[in-house]
Amino acid sequence: MTPDGRVLPRAFYARPTAEVAIDLLGRRLACAHGNYVRSGVIVETEAYVGPHDLACHAARGRTARTEVMFGRPGHAYVYLIYGMHNCVNAVTEREGHPAAVLIRAVEPDPGVSSRTDGPGRLCKTLGIDRTHNQADLTRRARLFITTGGRPLSAERPAGEVATGPRIGVSSAGEWAAAPLRFWLAGNRWVSR
DNA sequence: ACCGTGATAATCT
């Protein structure tokens, strides 16, 4: 399907990461493959808020892998984990402040039949891999995010937003319990 | 519960 709405502008991402994580719920993530697009509505996110956040990859410093998080907001940070799974993030905040929102689940749009619950599964199903690292999400090109039909001025998604600790970050000390995971309450496509 | 799988970064020689 053709993703509805306009792409989210860079200013959308240049805000506190937890705000962006919440406001991305209900938006539409789209990956172009030649003449067609695979897409879904974002229903689950996690905020990784900066170098002081021990669960954030940037807490280990500025490296080749984390470089994109130090750059301008609105770009994609895609990395490979456990040797086989890709995960996609949207870079947030100002240039020089490394932070990002992990997209953990989307509700598949028509034509998308494989599972999209879980950060690795949604990348596999939509066809997102490391070649999409540093893609500009604010341009309707290879990988982008649209308003999803909801006015940009709507500060919160329709429906109730639930929150809780992030998944798989138990070794992040004080940050392990921080309520930085967000999802649309009751949505069947949320992971776990 | 268990483990595949390979990139990444730190810690060595």
Add this chain to the structure above:
DNA sequence: GATTATCACGGTG
């Protein structure tokens, strides 16, 4: 350059 520990997961049992 080599070794090692770790890992924002998912499939299988």
